[in-house]
Amino acid sequence: MELQELANILKTVESESNSVNPNALIKGISFNSQEIQEGFLFIAIKGYQQDGHRFINNAIENGACGVIGEQEITDLSVPYFQVDNSRNALSIVSNHFYNYPTNEKIVIGVTGTNGKTSTSYLLRHILENNGLSCAFFGSTKNIINGESYPTVNTTPNLLEINRLLAGSRDEVVVIEVSSHALTQYRVEGIYFDYALFTNLSQDHLDYHGSMEEYFGAKKKLFEMLKDEGKAIINTDDLWGEQLARQLEDESIPTLAIGENEKCDVKLESYTTNPPSLQLKENNESILIKPLLYGLYNMYNIAMAYGTAKQIGVNTKGAIEAVQHFQGIEGRFALTELNNGATLVVDYAHTSDALMHCLKTVRDNCEGNLIHIFGYRGDRDPGKRRDMISISSEMSDRYILTFDDLNSVSPEEMKNTLISYQERYGNDKGIVITDRTLAIEEAVKMAEMGDWIVITGKGHEKYQQQYHYPVHNDEEAAIYLTKAKD
Numbered sequence: 139m140e141l142q143e144l145a146n147i148l149k150t151v152e153s154e155s156n157s158v159n160p161n162a163l164i165k166g167i168s169f170n171s172q173e174i175q176e177g178f179l180f181i182a183i184k185g186y187q188q189d190g191h192r193f194i195n196n197a198i199e200n201g202a203c204g205v206i207g208e209q210e211i212t213d214l215s216v217p218y219f220q221v222d223n224s225r226n227a228l229s230i231v232s233n234h235f236y237n238y239p240t241n242e243k244i245v246i247g248v249t250g251t252n253g254k255t256s257t258s259y260l261l262r263h264i265l266e267n268n269g270l271s272c273a274f275f276g277s278t279k280n281i282i283n284g285e286s287y288p289t290v291n292t293t294p295n296l297l298e299i300n301r302l303l304a305g306s307r308d309e310v311v312v313i314e315v316s317s318h319a320l321t322q323y324r325v326e327g328i329y330f331d332y333a334l335f336t337n338l339s340q341d342h343l344d345y346h347g348s349m350e351e352y353f354g355a356k357k358k359l360f361e362m363l364k365d366e367g368k369a370i371i372n373t374d375d376l377w378g379e380q381l382a383r384q385l386e387d388e389s390i391p392t393l394a395i396g397e398n399e400k401c402d403v404k405l406e407s408y409t410t411n412p413p414s415l416q417l418k419e420n421n422e423s424i425l426i427k428p429l430l431y432g433l434y435n436m437y438n439i440a441m442a443y444g445t446a447k448q449i450g451v452n453t454k455g456a457i458e459a460v461q462h463f464q465g466i467e468g469r470f471a472l473t474e475l476n477n478g479a480t481l482v483v484d485y486a487h488t489s490d491a492l493m494h495c496l497k498t499v500r501d502n503c504e505g506n507l508i509h510i511f512g513y514r515g516d517r518d519p520g521k522r523r524d525m526i527s528i529s530s531e532m533s534d535r536y537i538l539t540f541d542d543l544n545s546v547s548p549e550e551m552k553n554t555l556i557s558y559q560e561r562y563g564n565d566k567g568i569v570i571t572d573r574t575l576a577i578e579e580a581v582k583m584a585e586m587g588d589w590i591v592i593t594g595k596g597h598e599k600y601q602q603q604y605h606y607p608v609h610n611d612e613e614a615a616i617y618l619t620k621a622k623d
């Protein structure tokens with residue numbers, strides 16, 4: 139891609155510059171000046187912490203052959219293209235640079251507050267087991283051609299997605315799409331074949347302001363469907379039902395999943411212990427005996443099953459694949475401890491997810507339920523009261539501990555935990571700020587038949603401490619060691 143193409147692609151004009159080589163070939167793209175190499179294009183993004191425009195000179199020093207940004211700038215030594223929105227420009231330019239790699243694949247986006255990861259993994263598992271190779275982008279990792287790559291965000295930006303997909307032989311791509319990604323144009327320019335909506339409950343209101351705004355962000359995914367694309371929606375969720383009604387008004391084809399008689403894939407009945415699910419689809423009854431616990435997993439299965447069928451997987455193949463699915467790391471992951479207690483590690487970090495997680499444990503636990511959880515420093519404080527109310531009601535003992543602190547100091551978070559415990563907790567609860575000590579204490583408390591439930595971090599083997607990440611495998615190490623003793 140040549141620099142001079144940018145004005146056309148971005149529908150803008152090149153600002154006046156002292157450029158010596160406007161026709162230079164772009165060798166790479168980055169929105170981080172520190173990653174710029176000779177011949178790269180730098181995109182200046184006004185971020186949440188810093189303004190990328192401040193680093194334009196640094197990018198040029200590092201070899202940038204051109205710059206895109208939002209501010210009015212003249213007299214750079216390289217061509218500069220001013221745009222309305224740099225994040226959107228990043229998506230547009232990376233699509234051109236990598237020649238639209240998603241166009242050749244069946245693209246599936248999965249959104250919703252909870253269940254994105256489990257539904258996506260289940261779907262990928264069904265497809266892979268039925269002969270369709272499947273790339274994956276999600277909160278735990280990215281998978282391309284069967285190889286795993288680490289990830290920072292739930293949804294990478296399109297530059298990262300395209301860079302990885304450029305060498306992909308996969309026929310299908312499943313992308314977990316967060317509301318942040320949708321408002322930050324991270325998947326702008328992708329046309330989805332299927333868009334899935336799992337559910338919506340309170341989360342990220344610090345970022346979105348209100349549930350309506352949060353819902354509006356999620357809905358953007360359904361505006362990115364291809365003309366022949368289809369929405370797949372859990373209509374038992376009130377926001378899902380509203381979405382389905384809106385899409386019907388807009389004549390967007392929808393597959394409804396839920397308990398209602400009118401649903402295309404109907405959850406007829408289920409038991410959670412042992413797990414068993416009876417679905418009805420086109421008047422056919424389908425019995426699935428999954429290895430996964432929990433009502434929420436029944437919905438995840440129905441969503442993944444319904445989507446796989448749309449793609450062309452046959453009923454028998456889909457059922458068999460679901461029945462062999464072992465679950466994923468950090469999502470209701472079970473370990474038997476050597477004292478006869480059971481340990482569950484789950485990612486639940488909203489009150490809705492906590493309620494479902496603890497209810498599933500309650501359905502299976504004959505002894506005491508000991509719950510360990512905390513609050514993320516920089517995340518929506520509006521959900522904290524409900525989280526402690528649910529834990530204090532549903533568990534026999536609970537320990538409030540540190541989750542990621544982000545920009546909150548340990549003293550401030552400690553005071554927050556103590557204050558929530560005093561105001562909304564009860565005498566089943568204590569505060570132990572050190573997460574490792576909290577886990578050790580719970581293991582000491584537990585007896586045969588008890589269940590310890592650690593929520594919040596899921597697959598993450600580190601704690602984001604005050605302003606710097608600390609990799610901490612202790613959480614994993616503790617329960618794995620105890621299990622092996």
Ligand SMILES: CC(=O)N[C@H]1[C@@H](OP(=O)(O)OP(=O)(O)OC[C@H]2O[C@@H](n3ccc(=O)[nH]c3=O)[C@H](O)[C@@H]2O)O[C@H](CO)[C@@H](O)[C@@H]1O[C@H](C)C(=O)N[C@@H](C)C(=O)N[C@H](CCC(=O)O)C(=O)O
Pocket residue numbers: 169170171172182183184185186187188189190191193290291292293294295316317318319322324
């Ligand atoms: C608050 C937020 O959403 N931040 C996202 C945002 O980064 P930012 O705007 O904060 O970046 P910044 O640090 O202010 O820097 C601004 C710009 O200056 C550049 N810079 C900076 C320093 C330098 O020397 N040179 C330079 O060029 C940076 O590269 C950047 O382009 O844009 C980045 C690139 O897309 C994201 O990785 C980053 O996600 C951070 C890591 C994050 O924690 N995001 C969370 C809130 C999030 O997005 N979560 C959702 C999951 C939600 C869920 O479902 O639970 C997700 O999709 O992960």
